[in-house]
Amino acid sequence: MSRPTSPIKLSASQNAIIQAFVRCREATHSLVQRAQIILGLSQGNTNIAVAKELGLSDETVGLWRKRWVDGSSYLEEIEKKEMKEIPLQEKIIELLTDKPRSGRPDTFTAEQICLVVALACEKPPEYITHWTRTELVREVVKRGIAESISASCIGRILAEADLKPHRSRYWLNHEVDNEEVFREEVKEICDIYHQALELHEQGVHVISTDEKTGIQALERAHPTLEMKPGKPEAVEFEYIRHGTQTLIANFEVATGRVIAPTIEETRTEQDFVDHIRTTVLSDPDGKWIFVTDQLNTHKSAGLVELVAELSEITDELGEKGKSGILKDMNSRAEFLGDESHRIRFVYTPKHCSWLNQVEIWFGILSRRLLKRGSFVSTEELKKRLLLFINFFNENLAKPFRWTYKGKPLMV
DSSP, X not given: OOOOOOOOOOOHHHHHHHHHHHHOSSSOHXXXXXXXXXXXXHTTOOHHHHHHXXXXXXXXXXXXXXXXXXXXXXXXXXXXXXXXXXXXXXXXXXXXXXXXXXXXXXXXXXXXXXXXXXXXXXXXXXXXXXXXHHHHHHHHHHTTSOSOOOHHHXXXXXXXXXXXXXXXXXXXXXXXXXXXXXXXXXXXXXXXXXXXXXXXXXXEEXXXXXXXXEEEEEEESSXXXXXXXXXOOBOOSOEEEEEXXXXXXXXXXXXXXXXXXEEESOOOHHHHHHHHHHHHHTSTTSEEEEEEOOOGGGGOHHHHHHHHHHTTOOSOOOBTTTBSTTSSHHHHHHXXXXXXSSEEEEEOOTTOGGGOTHHHHHHHHIIIIITTOOOSSHHHXXXXXXXXXXXXXXXXXXXXXXXXXXXXXXX
């Protein structure tokens, strides 16, 4: 005969809360699992039946049955009128949470831990490029910080301090020539982003545009193996090259859509001019603000001539390299950025491509299509790029939540 078990009966309020935990996506895994245990037991199932259903041991189910039964009388008291001020949900969470454990006492003093953290932040010896746990163990003992310490303990100390000596990233020390001008340029772009929706309603398109060059049509040498339970998808390491394509993309800030993309083999001055012409002609009567970086093709003589043509500007443009608006990139950029023009360009400061929202979209494109894709030709690559853009516009497009306002952060 099986051992008798204490029955579980849930009130209507308790049952509603337990059901909510089971369905809640934000709840912790342990809380959801224990709510499932209580729910299963309340339906008259045995410990063994619930354990089998949830893939747990019957001892674990028995533990939480006992915990619930022991605390049920207190839950009943809470539901009485005189204890209504105590939130029932909070007490149920408390009942289904692990009790604090005493744990092993700290072996190292606060001073020793600080010394370990300080050591990890030091430049390592010349014979290594970065600290490893093993090297830190050796150095801690060598310096007399502690008589002994394990690599796992070093790992815990580093984790608590949020230090990751095994990781690195590249960075560019960008020296700003004029801090005031730099901040004003950044603020202008951020202001445009924040006004994009209002401008869109007035017929002004705010477009973040740039080129993604060298997109490779890589064909995997062998088919990808589909994932199976316990095994992730396996992508063939070897690949065959079939050439590259360049995508010039327009991210419309107000709608989050990618409009009038251009996909070609090159990214010449004429390619960019043709791209802007196609984009503007999609709404020939509208106003356009293009946010882009300071690449020379974005300040070309051909672009000035196009803007003058489409905006019906009859001013003398001068001669490239010699005089007038066309003389050099500075004079051309001043003309292209004129706020009185129907079509104008706003340039991100040097080395500030992160201000260009289309760069965020390029990241989405890489993760969702390019990183694990296999393309047998540049034609297929182009076709699938366009298919992804259509899919994105129909299902994923939405404005990015741009919180930066161009002001320095105060710490």
